[in-house]
Amino acid sequence: MLQSICRKYSNTSKAYPLAAKCCTSFAVFGSADAASQLIVNQREDFSVMRSVRFATIGGCVMAPLFTAWYQFLDPMLPGKQYWYAKVLLECVSIGPLYLGVMIWTNAALQGLSLSEQTLRVRQDWWPLFINALKVVPAYQSVNFLFVPVEHRILWLNACQFMWNVFVAYSVASRSSE
Numbered sequence: 001m002l003q004s005i006c007r008k009y010s011n012t013s014k015a016y017p018l019a020a021k022c023c024t025s026f027a028v029f030g031s032a033d034a035a036s037q038l039i040v041n042q043r044e045d046f047s048v049m050r051s052v053r054f055a056t057i058g059g060c061v062m063a064p065l066f067t068a069w070y071q072f073l074d075p076m077l078p079g080k081q082y083w084y085a086k087v088l089l090e091c092v093s094i095g096p097l098y099l100g101v102m103i104w105t106n107a108a109l110q111g112l113s114l115s116e117q118t119l120r121v122r123q124d125w126w127p128l129f130i131n132a133l134k135v136v137p138a139y140q141s142v143n144f145l146f147v148p149v150e151h152r153i154l155w156l157n158a159c160q161f162m163w164n165v166f167v168a169y170s171v172a173s174r175s176s177e
Contacts, residue, residue, distance in 0.1 A: 029058025032164030083144035
């Protein structure tokens with residue numbers, strides 16, 4: 001059964017690469033937020049809208065962003081020999097951007113004013129970035145050394161599930177929903 005699911009995902013990913021990545025990211029981000037809410041709130045005050053916001057961020061913002069990043073990065077630093085440079089670039093460029101976009105988009109989708117969105121990014125970005133530096137280099141090293149290019153977003157989603165539980169909790173902790 002698992003082999004069949006993997007084969008179907010692989011075929012879909014080849015036929016519709018961006019759509020498959022967006023759908024996968026939508027599901028992972030939404031599930032991570034739902035898990036975060038269930039862990040913290042234990043079903044009290046569960047916000048479907050909050051999970052939909054994070055799913056939307058995953059499918060509509062982050063999957064296209066990282067797809068474009070890998071399409072830029074891999075030709076620039078081909079093969080496995082530059083894995084360390086890819087990890088370093090990830091940590092100093094797209095990683096910080098990812099966190100800022102995640103925080104800002106979440107605040108915007110909550111309907112906060114531009115000044116409140118900016119404040120949210122200023123307050124949340126640095127602590128999340130420091131925590132990201134503790135986990136991202138490890139899973140991205142595996143990504144760049146062992147994962148085929150066409151499955152990098154899938155690997156990233158698998159690794160980021162737990163990270164996104166933490167990010168969803170951190171970013172949405174001030175949400176009134």
